[in-house]
Amino acid sequence: MRGEPEPRAKSAVRKLSGRQLAAAAMVGGLSLAAGAAGRADWRWMLVGTIPAVLLAALLLKRKEYAAQNLRTPYGRVVQTFLMMGTLPLMAVTLSNAAERINRSPAPGAHWIVSLLLILPLLWIGNQERAAFFRAAEIFWLLVSVTVCVILLAGVFQVHGSYLLQPGEDSWKSALWGFSIPGVSVFLLPQLSRTEPLTEENGTGVRWLTGLGSLSALVCGLTAGILSMPVCLELERPLFTAVGILGKSARLEGLLSVLWLVPDLTLLGMLSAAWPGRYGRGLGLILAYFLGCSGVFQGFPGWYLSGIVFLLLILSLGLFQRAHLWWTSDKAV
Amino acid sequence: MRRHSEGTNRGGSGRKIACLALIGCWLPVLLSGCSLGQELDEIALVRVLGIDGSAPVTLTAVCGGTDQEDPSRGQCSGEDFITALSALPWSGTGIQELSVTSVTDLVVGRDADLHNVLLAVLEDRQLGAASSVWLAEGSAAAVLSVGEDPAGTLALLHRQKIRVPTAAEVLAKLLSEGSAVLPVLGADDQGPMVLGEETVRLS
Numbered sequence: 001m002r003g004e005p006e007p008r009a010k011s012a013v014r015k016l017s018g019r020q021l022a023a024a025a026m027v028g029g030l031s032l033a034a035g036a037a038g039r040a041d042w043r044w045m046l047v048g049t050i051p052a053v054l055l056a057a058l059l060l061k062r063k064e065y066a067a068q069n070l071r072t073p074y075g076r077v078v079q080t081f082l083m084m085g086t087l088p089l090m091a092v093t094l095s096n097a098a099e100r101i102n103r104s105p106a107p108g109a110h111w112i113v114s115l116l117l118i119l120p121l122l123w124i125g126n127q128e129r130a131a132f133f134r135a136a137e138i139f140w141l142l143v144s145v146t147v148c149v150i151l152l153a154g155v156f157q158v159h160g161s162y163l164l165q166p167g168e169d170s171w172k173s174a175l176w177g178f179s180i181p182g183v184s185v186f187l188l189p190q191l192s193r194t195e196p197l198t199e200e201n202g203t204g205v206r207w208l209t210g211l212g213s214l215s216a217l218v219c220g221l222t223a224g225i226l227s228m229p230v231c232l233e234l235e236r237p238l239f240t241a242v243g244i245l246g247k248s249a250r251l252e253g254l255l256s257v258l259w260l261v262p263d264l265t266l267l268g269m270l271s272a273a274w275p276g277r278y279g280r281g282l283g284l285i286l287a288y289f290l291g292c293s294g295v296f297q298g299f300p301g302w303y304l305s306g307i308v309f310l311l312l313i314l315s316l317g318l319f320q321r322a323h324l325w326w327t328s329d330k331a332v
Numbered sequence: 333m334r335r336h337s338e339g340t341n342r343g344g345s346g347r348k349i350a351c352l353a354l355i356g357c358w359l360p361v362l363l364s365g366c367s368l369g370q371e372l373d374e375i376a377l378v379r380v381l382g383i384d385g386s387a388p389v390t391l392t393a394v395c396g397g398t399d400q401e402d403p404s405r406g407q408c409s410g411e412d413f414i415t416a417l418s419a420l421p422w423s424g425t426g427i428q429e430l431s432v433t434s435v436t437d438l439v440v441g442r443d444a445d446l447h448n449v450l451l452a453v454l455e456d457r458q459l460g461a462a463s464s465v466w467l468a469e470g471s472a473a474a475v476l477s478v479g480e481d482p483a484g485t486l487a488l489l490h491r492q493k494i495r496v497p498t499a500a501e502v503l504a505k506l507l508s509e510g511s512a513v514l515p516v517l518g519a520d521d522q523g524p525m526v527l528g529e530e531t532v533r534l535s
Contacts, residue, residue, distance in 0.1 A: 103457070159504075162504065162508075165508065225500070226500055226504060227504035227507065227508050229504070229507035229508055230454070230500065230503050230504050230507055233451055233507070234451075234454060234455060235455065240454050240455070240461055240500075243460065243461050243462070244460075244461045244462045244498070244500050252457065253457060
């Protein structure tokens with residue numbers, strides 16, 4: 001056996017770093033930001049981001065409790081609600097992504113394109129969780145470059161007067177601002193698999209602040225280019241705004257394809273909230289059927305942020321010191 | 333050990349097959365921009381699109397311009413703008429298919445529903461939201477039927493620094509302020525010419 005490489009410890013393979021989780025939240029959160037762009041008022045989004053970041057700073061200090069409480073009956077209830085909460089988000093994200101890139105008017109095309117989109121997720125979902133979260137770090141490089149190019153090219157097209165036009169109701173916009181960084185609540189089941197790096201608390205807060213700010217910037221840019229009344233009449237304002245940047249609609253098509261990366265990262269992140277390899281696959285397949293059947297079509301876009309908000313409130317109990325009335329023997 | 337290495341190889345080839353299958357599935361999606369797959373000789377790029385009427389809508393497509401020699405034209409009608417636009421590629425006079433991916437100017441007739449037309453232009457995946465918008469003195473078809481190369485003439489007018497708003501700007505003005513100022517196009521023997529400016533209001 002001399003000369004053969006030592007097999008890697010199982011725990012070393014499985015452990016995730018805080019940075020990987022933060023990168024997944026950042027990339028996946030930008031998928032939601034695209035939905036908010038042209039709907040939410042960027043100023044109220046910034047206002048909504050502030051309590052989200054403060055809450056994250058508070059909770060990240062107590063994440064050891066959350067990791068412990070996840071194994072309690074209350075933790076299992078929270079995990080079940082998290083799993084159920086992923087379904088509408090995954091269904092809408094998958095449906096929107098497929099609709100955006102589908103060019104065929106054939107009736108079954110939407111089903112086929114959606115299936116093509118979840119195939120890589122089913123494949124990566126069958127690997128170890130760490131494989132997906134490692135990939136998210138690489139995706140962040142691609143997405144950050146894309147967003148930087150859009151922001152740099154778009155800033156010269158912004159009309160100052162458009163920036164001050166109000167968007168949706170202020171509370172809906174603030175809810176978007178709170179919920180986009182709040183989407184990281186779906187990473188709670190991963191806490192028990194994360195390396196216990198207490199010094200990464202600050203990193204998590206910085207990433208979530210960046211996500212909230214970047215989302216507000218994207219929303220402000222879209223409104224500044226197109227004006228809010230125009231945005232409210234369009235289906236995908238962010239992509240239309242980018243079409244103007246390139247003086248051609250074909251740049252819109254390019255971004256539509258590139259934006260699959262945040263969409264698929266969000267889908268992967270949400271499916272990772274389901275336990276086990278088969279669980280992840282089941283979650284994706286359920287979302288596929290829900291998305292393609294159009295169950296969630298016609299709902300206003302902000303209800304997704306409402307779901308995230310409610311789940312976040314429900315999850316707050318996890319960050320308390322474990323109490324006897326909800327702890328089991330295994331947890332203590 | 334042999335069994336172990338065989339298992340590893342089998343796993344590796346399985347992964348390769350899975351990767352190849354995924355690439356095969358993904359390529360059509362990533363290359364969806366090239367899905368029309370036609371020879372360039374068979375496509376004529378529309379530079380100027382004239383829009384008349386609200387129901388039915390009549391579209392007048394003009395090719396040509398600075399980098400195309402053939403100023404071919406096409407015309408078609410439909411119940412609304414989207415229906416007419418879907419019929420446009422096969423309305424050309426020649427054997428070429430008309431492509432609307434490079435429209436730089438929209439000439440709107442006075443009887444067109446400006447709000448709906450501009451909204452459809454912004455929503456369309458091929459038409460550019462940055463296309464310039466002109467108002468036709470009479471009908472857009474009449475303005476674009478004069479002269480040998482109307483697209484070339486409009487390109488010349490752009491070079492003369494005439495301020496022409498884009499489709500997105502016009503729609504933003506209409507929805508924010510209720511009105512927008514558009515340059516008015518008329519026609520003489522040589523082709524389109526600027527007659528002045530006019531304020532259009534949201535009906």
